[in-house]
Amino acid sequence: xxxxxxxxxxxDEKLLQNFDQLIEQKSYMNRSEAIRDLIRASIVExxxxxxxQEAVGTVTxxxxxxxxxxxxxxxxxxxxxxxxxxSALHVHLDAHNCLEVLVIRGTVSTIKQISHELIGVxxxxxxxxVLTTTGDDL
Amino acid sequence: xxxxxxxxxxxDEKLLQNFDQLIEQKSYMNRSEAIRDLIRASIVExxxxxxxQEAVGTVTxxxxxxxxxxxxxxxxxxxxxxxxxxSALHVHLDAHNCLEVLVIRGTVSTIKQISHELIGVxxxxxxxxVLTTTGDDL
Amino acid sequence: xxxxxxxxxxxDEKLLQNFDQLIEQKSYMNRSEAIRDLIRASIVExxxxxxxQEAVGTVTxxxxxxxxxxxxxxxxxxxxxxxxxxSALHVHLDAHNCLEVLVIRGTVSTIKQISHELIGVxxxxxxxxVLTTTGDDL
Amino acid sequence: xxxxxxxxxxxDEKLLQNFDQLIEQKSYMNRSEAIRDLIRASIVExxxxxxxQEAVGTVTxxxxxxxxxxxxxxxxxxxxxxxxxxSALHVHLDAHNCLEVLVIRGTVSTIKQISHELIGVxxxxxxxxVLTTTGDDL
Numbered sequence: 087x088x089x090x091x092x093x094x095x096x097x098d099e100k101l102l103q104n105f106d107q108l109i110e111q112k113s114y115m116n117r118s119e120a121i122r123d124l125i126r127a128s129i130v131e132x133x134x135x136x137x138x139q140e141a142v143g144t145v146t147x148x149x150x151x152x153x154x155x156x157x158x159x160x161x162x163x164x165x166x167x168x169x170x171x172x173s174a175l176h177v178h179l180d181a182h183n184c185l186e187v188l189v190i191r192g193t194v195s196t197i198k199q200i201s202h203e204l205i206g207v208x209x210x211x212x213x214x215x216v217l218t219t220t221g222d223d224l
Numbered sequence: 225x226x227x228x229x230x231x232x233x234x235x236d237e238k239l240l241q242n243f244d245q246l247i248e249q250k251s252y253m254n255r256s257e258a259i260r261d262l263i264r265a266s267i268v269e270x271x272x273x274x275x276x277q278e279a280v281g282t283v284t285x286x287x288x289x290x291x292x293x294x295x296x297x298x299x300x301x302x303x304x305x306x307x308x309x310x311s312a313l314h315v316h317l318d319a320h321n322c323l324e325v326l327v328i329r330g331t332v333s334t335i336k337q338i339s340h341e342l343i344g345v346x347x348x349x350x351x352x353x354v355l356t357t358t359g360d361d362l
Numbered sequence: 363x364x365x366x367x368x369x370x371x372x373x374d375e376k377l378l379q380n381f382d383q384l385i386e387q388k389s390y391m392n393r394s395e396a397i398r399d400l401i402r403a404s405i406v407e408x409x410x411x412x413x414x415q416e417a418v419g420t421v422t423x424x425x426x427x428x429x430x431x432x433x434x435x436x437x438x439x440x441x442x443x444x445x446x447x448x449s450a451l452h453v454h455l456d457a458h459n460c461l462e463v464l465v466i467r468g469t470v471s472t473i474k475q476i477s478h479e480l481i482g483v484x485x486x487x488x489x490x491x492v493l494t495t496t497g498d499d500l
Numbered sequence: 501x502x503x504x505x506x507x508x509x510x511x512d513e514k515l516l517q518n519f520d521q522l523i524e525q526k527s528y529m530n531r532s533e534a535i536r537d538l539i540r541a542s543i544v545e546x547x548x549x550x551x552x553q554e555a556v557g558t559v560t561x562x563x564x565x566x567x568x569x570x571x572x573x574x575x576x577x578x579x580x581x582x583x584x585x586x587s588a589l590h591v592h593l594d595a596h597n598c599l600e601v602l603v604i605r606g607t608v609s610t611i612k613q614i615s616h617e618l619i620g621v622x623x624x625x626x627x628x629x630v631l632t633t634t635g636d637d638l
Contacts, residue, residue, distance in 0.1 A: 088237040095233060095256040097263070099226045104361050105263050108270055112616040118233040119622050124262040125235070125243050130626050132246055142593065144560045144601050146630045148638075175589035177603050179556065183635030187558050187601045189591050202526040208533050211638040212544050214630045216560045221597025223242050224562075224625040250478040257484050268488050280455065282463050284420045284492045286500075313451035315465050317418065321497030325420050325463045327453050340388040346395050349500040350406050354422045354490045359459030362424075362487040364513040371509060371532040373539070375502040380637050381539050384546055394509040400538040401511070401519050408522055499518050 095121075126224050134194055134217035143190040143197035144216045145204055151184050153209030160207060164188065167200050183211075191220070233259075264362050272332055272355035281328040281335035282354045283342055289322045291347030298345060302326065305338050321349075329358070371397075402500050410470055410493035419466040419473035420492045421480055427460045429485030436483060440464065443476050459487075467496075509535075540638050548608055548631035557604040557611035558630045559618055565598045567623030574621060578602065581614050597625075605634075 097105075105117070114120040133139045151157055164171050170192045177185040188204065190197045194217060205213030235243075243255070252258040271277045289295055302309050308330045315323040326342065328335045332355060343351030373381075381393070390396040409415045427433055440447050446468045453461040464480065466473045470493060481489030511519075519531070528534040547553045565571055578585050584606045591599040602618065604611045608631060619627030 090234050091237050091240050092232050092234045093255065094230050095259050096228050096230045097256075097260060099229050101260070101263065101267075101362055102229050104267050108267055111270070113620040115620070115622055117231065118235075119620070121233050121259060121263070122235060122239070123619065123624075123627075124266060125239065125259070126626055128262060129239075129242050129246055132249070142562070142599055144558065144599075144630075146558045146632055148556070148632050148635045150635065173589060173591050175587060175601060175603070177587050179635050185556060185558075185603060185632070185635075187589060187603065189589070189599060189601065205537070206527040206529070206533070208529055210537075211635055212540055212632050213537075214632060216558075216628045216630055218560055218562050218599070218626050218628060221562050221564065221593050221599075221625055224239055251482045253482070253484055257482070261481070261486075261489075264488055280424070280461055282420065282422045282461075282492075284494055286418070286494050286497050288497065311451060311453050313449060313463060313465070315449050317497050323418055323420075323465060323494070323497075325451060325465065327451070327461060327463065343399070344389040344391070344395070346391055348399075349497055350402055350494050351399075352492045352494060354420075354492055356422055356424050356461070356488050356490060359424045359426065359455050359461075359487055366510050367513050367516050368508050368510045369531065370506050371535050372504050372506045373532075373536060375505050377536070377539065377543075377638055378505050380543050384543055387546070393507065394511075397509050397535060397539070398511060398515070400542060401515065401535070404538060405515075405518050405522055408525070500515055 126219075129224065130217075130219050133219070133223075137193065137195040139194050140192070140220055141194050141197060142218050142220055143201060144218070145188045145190065145201045146212075146214050146216075147186045147188070147204060147210050148179070148212045149184055149186070149207075149210045150182050152182055156207065156209035160186070160204065163200075163203055163207065170196060170200060267362065268355075268357050271357070271361075275331065275333040277332050278330070278358055279332050279335060280356050280358055281339060282356070283326045283328065283339045284350075284352050284354075285324045285326070285342060285348050286317070286350045287322055287324070287345075287348045288320050290320055294345065294347035298324070298342065301338075301341055301345065308334060308338060402495075405500065406493075406495050409495070409499075413469065413471040415470050416468070416496055417470050417473060418494050418496055419477060420494070421464045421466065421477045422488075422490050422492075423462045423464070423480060423486050424455070424488045425460055425462070425483075425486045426458050428458055432483065432485035436462070436480065439476075439479055439483065446472060446476060543638065544631075544633050547633070547637075551607065551609040553608050554606070554634055555608050555611060556632050556634055557615060558632070559602045559604065559615045560626075560628050560630075561600045561602070561618060561624050562593070562626045563598055563600070563624045564596050566596055570621065570623040574600070574618065574624075577614075577617055577621065584610060584614060
């Protein structure tokens, strides 16, 4: 992290009261931290809109491991993208259901494509991609 | 609008550079205005999460007006909620397709229910609800 | 609309029960209509992800019309894009607050740019863009 | 999984062509699987809208581990919710940045609250919650 800059912003009093309520509700320490979070989230959202931006994705998958060949197919997909899929976390939800979170690195379009392939595997009940930053610019 | 309050926030220099780029891209006049927008958006998002909050909704519908009885059904739905549906805008997209935007007032749950009914009418090609503020608290 | 095609899909019984509940809740007439809506929404979402796709946007703005020069600025923005901004609907929310919905035609990137400009105008309390289809392909 | 039910749906030919393109793009094996995914996603989205629904959440956090006491604070938060936070995955993005994915079980409102607390910790650059199913109903 580089130097810290400080600047003032002006706000309508009523708006600030509303914001302070939200800050408390969301457990922020202070206004600066809450505003920094809004700023960073808006930057991440914008950047992850361009297909060729370097990013990190986490894909959450819920599936029934009893479905024939499902685990094999998921493993195969992961290995065919082993340079992009950095890591995986597996949780046993109950006797039948598994949750898996995969961390993928690459351009936004690569991450989306790999995520589509994984979510599209027969037997995956629900899948969702989160695109986030590599941390570099924030 | 009430009194204006001013306070300082501190930010990492690199983050600020990134934010300033975003501000320019999004045509904001200055940082204060961009930050106020982020704050208001976060408050609106939070409020529109509670079912009993008073809000305003705009429902965008695209449909083919040649579909039998579709216009009649949409009109009927609108009249059965005439106390909530404040206003409507109709645009002729081409020889077949219409776009309609309806403005609905009520609690979040009422707005959602009316929106579901409209979007669910056979022949509506695409429908989307935006929940926003009545403007009171912001 | 062209010819109608029919095909069968297979589903787990429990999943279908859950879906039938959702269908009722969302006021759909039947499963076909509900599934068509899901399909169309997924196509619209995908298409509106490409910047050069022709689309329609509706921008919902809430603002206080007492803010100095705000209405003028909004009108000016609209006129400088009069070829893209097809139509507008204005609703008086209360003594102070207005809601305006603008319908914009163009490529996804043009619509986003115009929407950014409008939402960024000082005094606009909340703004939100909905991207939808011109109706052509659905 | 219970019995499999089969039923027919009818679609406009042009819409089906568009959908078939999307199916190929998203690597689905066949239409049934793609439609089942849309159905399940719509059910998950609806369910995760009710605060008291049992669900699973994955929270993706990106942070700089050099920030003083950040790791300690995150660990502390996790331990104070050890009954809900099932598991965690840690990835070293570069010399400074870490990505952590936490899996949380509980009601939707509990998951949201814990997620707010974690994302709100000073030094967390970006955080995002995905709400998904326990797998039971799908």
